[in-house]
Amino acid sequence: ETGVTQTPRHLVMGMTNKKSLKCEQHLGHNAMYWYKQSAKKPLELMFVYSLEERVENNSVPSRFSPECPNSSHLFLHLHTLQPEDSALYLCASSQDRRSRDEKLFFGSGTQLSVL
Amino acid sequence: AQTVTQSQPEMSVQEAETVTLSCTYDTSESDYYLFWYKQPPSRQMILVIRQEAYKQQNATENRFSVNFQKAAKSFSLKISDSQLGDAAMYFCAYRTVTSNSGYALNFGKGTSLLVTP
DSSP: OOSEEEEOSEEEEOTTOEEEEEEEEOSOOSEEEEEEEOTTSOOEEEEEEETTEEEEEOSOOTTEEEEEEETTEEEEEEESOOGGGOEEEEEEEESOTTOTTOOOEEOOOEEEEEO | OOEEEOOOSEEEEETTOOEEEOOEEEOOOSSOEEEEEEEOTTOOOEEEEEEETTOOSOOEETTEEEEEETTTTEEEEEEOSOOGGGOEEEEEEEEEEOTTSOEEEEEOOOEEEEEEO
């Protein structure tokens, strides 16, 4: 148990569906992240939130919509996804994203399959 | 942008033996942090070890140690006395400055480590 919990663990959705991924951290951290992990590719940073404010958006398509209602919760809302969006979506948190000694704590991810 | 290269997609080691996973990176910075993360079948990424470039001494954490060659921009991970539980994907990562003056981790593609009895 690392203190970062992601639900659901697995998700299968059609291209016309709308679903949401949830992440919760119990570590008292101020920054939260969404990463996408595709097969045989490096982890891709999608979004960064610091103190509930979105501070990074790495050219992610608008069919991915993040939400951070408070410093402990992070959502990724999905709609009209494409099959190439199938991947493992990892949530992470850190004490302070401006720290030089930044250590990320990860959840176990949501394995998403888009049919 | 800083890039991280892991040239070994897969490695295999026998239990109790030693294995070294390689990582190279590209940067123009003089001070930075490097990390090794482990991702077992449970999918949870776990920090194994980290190294500050300013420190010349190689970091060690129990059976895990690094060989940090700053001039060569090389950051290899050595696992001694390998155990079955070490089987996992291993990712090398570089802490980079993002466009909004924060920090984020740039990851390599990973090395899959198989440990055989």
